[in-house]
Amino acid sequence: MTPIKIILIILLLIVLRAFLVQKTLILVKRVVAFLMFFFLLLLVIFPGVSTRVANVIGVGRGVDLVFYFSHLFLLLLIIALWRRSTVLVGTITKLSRAIALQNPNKPREEKDKGED
Amino acid sequence: MACSSVWVVIPAYNEAQILRDVLRELLNYNRSYHVVIVDDGSSDGTATVASSFPVHVLTHPVNLGQGAALATGIEYALGEKAEIIVTFDSDGQMRPQDIGTLVNEVLKGGIDVALGSRFLTSPPSGMSRMKRIALKWATLLTKLTTGLKITDTHNGMRAFKAEALRKFVITQNQMAHASEILSEIARNKLVYRELPVTIRYTQYSKAKGQSIFNSINILFELFTGGTK
Numbered sequence: 001m002t003p004i005k006i007i008l009i010i011l012l013l014i015v016l017r018a019f020l021v022q023k024t025l026i027l028v029k030r031v032v033a034f035l036m037f038f039f040l041l042l043l044v045i046f047p048g049v050s051t052r053v054a055n056v057i058g059v060g061r062g063v064d065l066v067f068y069f070s071h072l073f074l075l076l077l078i079i080a081l082w083r084r085s086t087v088l089v090g091t092i093t094k095l096s097r098a099i100a101l102q103n104p105n106k107p108r109e110e111k112d113k114g115e116d
Numbered sequence: 117m118a119c120s121s122v123w124v125v126i127p128a129y130n131e132a133q134i135l136r137d138v139l140r141e142l143l144n145y146n147r148s149y150h151v152v153i154v155d156d157g158s159s160d161g162t163a164t165v166a167s168s169f170p171v172h173v174l175t176h177p178v179n180l181g182q183g184a185a186l187a188t189g190i191e192y193a194l195g196e197k198a199e200i201i202v203t204f205d206s207d208g209q210m211r212p213q214d215i216g217t218l219v220n221e222v223l224k225g226g227i228d229v230a231l232g233s234r235f236l237t238s239p240p241s242g243m244s245r246m247k248r249i250a251l252k253w254a255t256l257l258t259k260l261t262t263g264l265k266i267t268d269t270h271n272g273m274r275a276f277k278a279e280a281l282r283k284f285v286i287t288q289n290q291m292a293h294a295s296e297i298l299s300e301i302a303r304n305k306l307v308y309r310e311l312p313v314t315i316r317y318t319q320y321s322k323a324k325g326q327s328i329f330n331s332i333n334i335l336f337e338l339f340t341g342g343t344k
Contacts, residue, residue: 093180093289097188100154100174104192105163107170 001045008044012037121199121278122219124149125192127185128206129156132165134320138208139169145212152192153206154185172196183293187286198278205272208320214313218275221311228280228306231266232273232313243317258295262302266310270294273313280306292335 019025019033043050043066050062059065124142128135135153142151151171155163157179166173174188186203193201200222202215210232218230234243235251254269272294283304288296301308 089289092178093184096157096176096178096180097184097191100176100188101192101195103175105167105173105175107172 005044009041012040012044121197122146122149122202122215123193123196123198123200124151124202124204124215125154125186125189126151126204126206127154127156127182127189128158128162128166129179129182129185130158130160130162131206132158132160132162134208135162135165135206136168138206139166139171142204142212142215143169143171146216149202149215150193150196150198152189154189154192156180156182156185181289181293182291183286183296184289186293190281190284190286194278194282200275201278201281202275203272208318209315210273211314211316214273214311215275217311217313218273221309222275222277226307227309228277229301229308230275231268231308231310232271233266233268233310234271234313234315235267236310236312243315254295258298262299264298264302264308266298268310269298271313271315280304 016033016037020030025033043062047062050065052062054060054062054065057065059068126138131138139151139153142149151169153163153166153171153173155166155173155175157176163173163175172192174192176185176188190201190203200219202219204210204215214232218232221227221230251268251270255266258264258266258269274297284297284300286293286296286300
């Protein structure tokens with residue numbers, strides 16, 4: 001086994017671990033993470049597989065195919081993160097506005113009126 | 117309708133430096149107005165300055181944007197049984213006298229909202245040519261998207277009948293809320309009238325105000341649809 005393969009396998013294991021330690025991860029995502037891990041492991045150990053697949057769909061080299069798909073994957077990831085951040089901003093907005101509305105600082109005259 | 121039901125909503129973000137003058141001028145003009153300052157997560161003591169005046173102060177724990185601050189202030193004023201709600205800027209550009217003009221127009225009846233415009237009389241002095249062109253394009257875009265014939269789409273001074281505002285949905289946290297308010301006026305088929313107001317372009321407000329490049333951001337915010 002060449003050194004690059006060992007490095008890539010170690011990196012894959014680190015990524016898989018980072019994924020699986022998340023306690024909130026749902027089962028489907030755990031299964032998908034495992035499948036992705038084994039698929040990438042296959043590509044690392046047998047690089048010829050990616051070249052064969054690449055040739056079937058009309059791409060010259062396996063490494064190019066992996067390159068294209070990783071770009072697509074990253075793009076989807078950015079969209080997913082962006083959507084999640086939009087939802088988070090919405091939640092923070094609701095919370096902040098609720099906090100502001102619950103704690104109004106009224107002018108003194110009105111406070112006095114309230115105390116009477 | 118008595119003056120006591122007029123609520124002036126002022127969003128403020130890091131305006132401690134100018135807010136004192138703005139509030140002094142506003143309260144000197146008409147002490148019967150209920151004023152709501154929405155401190156939008158400022159870090160310069162804006163809320164402290166506001167609290168030294170007889171006004172209502174609401175504080176967002178984090179900075180959300182002018183649209184969100186207006187929405188908070190409007191919701192609060194509606195809860196306090198406001199009859200007329202005015203939106204006003206905190207940077208000293210607007211004149212309190214113009215509030216009176218807009219409020220009187222709403223009080224006369226026949227309209228739901230009075231909108232301030234910088235372009236009904238002679239062109240405003242101190243406004244850059246680029247800004248004028250950008251605003252001209254904005255009026256065209258507003259006409260195309262909402263059908264409203266407005267001469268000034270991004271004027272922050274407006275006076276609403278409170279019941280008209282109850283139907284409003286403001287989702288744009290940042291600056292695109294100005295376009296959103298116009299869309300809501302069109303969607304709710306409100307009767308509106310534009311009235312001339314004077315905007316004072318001081319060095320302070322120019323430095324704090326919107327760069328025309330922000331119009332690109334506003335379009336992007338509208339395109340992506342705000343916070344849900």
